[in-house]
Amino acid sequence: MTSEGLIMRAFTVSLYLIAVCSLGDTSWLSTTCRGEWQRFGSHYFFFDQTQRSWTDSERNCESLDGHLASVHSTEESRFLEELAGGSTITWIGGNDGGRPEMTQPRTWTWTDSTMFNYHEWADGEPNNFNGVRESCIQMNFGDEHRWNDEVCEKDFASICSRHIRTTVKIAC
Template identity: 40%
Template sequence: MTQERMNALAMLSMEKRLVTEMTDFNQRVIEKFAGQEPIITSAKMASGFLFALLLCLSIGLSAASCYGQTSYPGSCPPGWTQFGSRCFSFNIQGKSWIDAENFCNSDGGNLASVHSEEEHEFLRTFINQVTGANQTSWIGAFDSVQEGVWMWSDGSIFDYKSWAWGQPDNKGGAENCLQMNYKGKNWNDGQCNKMSPFLCSMKL
C-alpha cells in the first residue's frame, strides 16, 4: 500500500473517531445526508469529503484526486497567495479542524501542509500580514490514528516539524490536530473541536 493511500485511509479512521466524540458534528452529518439513505447506509461513517474519498479509493484514484486538489497552472485563483508551487489562503473565521478541512476541500485544496523552514516562515508572515498578529491557526496535520504519528491531510510526507517546547503533549489524551503559531510562534497539538482560524493550500 502506498504512503498516499495509507494517509487517505488514516483520514477516514480519524473522521470516524471525531464523529463518535462530537455529538453536534454527528447530528450535522445525519442531517446533511438524510436524503441519501440508498447511498449511505450509516450516517456515522459519513462526512462530505470522506464519503467522496471512500468512493474515489474504491476505483483506484489518488488521495490528492479524492481530496479535490485542484491545479491552477501559472497563477493562483483570486484570494489566494502563491509561494513556491502552491497557493495559500488564510481564513480568519474560526472552525473546528474537520470543518476547516472540509472548507478547504470545497475550494479545491486541503488544510496547509508545511515542508520547510522557508514555507513555515512564509506562512507565519502571511498570517501576520492578514491579522496584524501571530494568530494561532489550524494546519493540516493530525495524529488521531496512532498517537505520535503525524500525517498531513493532503497525503504528503510529514518531513518537517516546528514544535514548541514540550509539544506535542497530547494534554488530557485529547489533542490530535496541529496548530501553528502556538504562543505566537511554533506548533502545538490541539483539541480538534476547538474553533480556530486556518490556512488552506492547493497545488499551483
C-alpha cells in the same frame, strides 16, 4: 490562402499555444491569485479568518479544491506565519488520526497525503496536555510562534493550500 483560411490558422495556433502553456510550466503565473490566494513554491495558500473546528476547516479547504496546508520547510513555515498575520493561532493540515492506542512517538500525517518530513513543535510539544487527546496541529502557538497539538473540536482560523495545477484548472 483566403482571409478565412488565415483567420482559421491563427485561431488554431492560438488554441495550440494556450494548450501548451496550460500543460507546461506554470511559473509564469502571478504570485497572487483572485480571492487572496498567495503563491509559495508549487502551491497557492489562503488564510481564512473564519473560526472553525479542524475538521470543518479541512472540509472548507476541500470545497475550495484543496486541503489544510502542509508544511515542508522553514521558509514555507515563515511564509505561512506571515500570511496568517504572525500571531493568529491557525489550523494547518497535520493530525495523528486521533488514535488513542498510539504511544510516543506519535505518527503525524498531512491531509494532502504528502510526507510529514518537517515540523516546528514548540518546546514540550506534542504533549496531549493534561492527558486530553490533542490530535490536530495549530501553528503560531506561544511566544516562538511554533506548533502545538490541540483538541480538534476547538475553533481557530485556518490556512488552505492547493497545488498550482489545480488552481489553473479553476481559472485562478
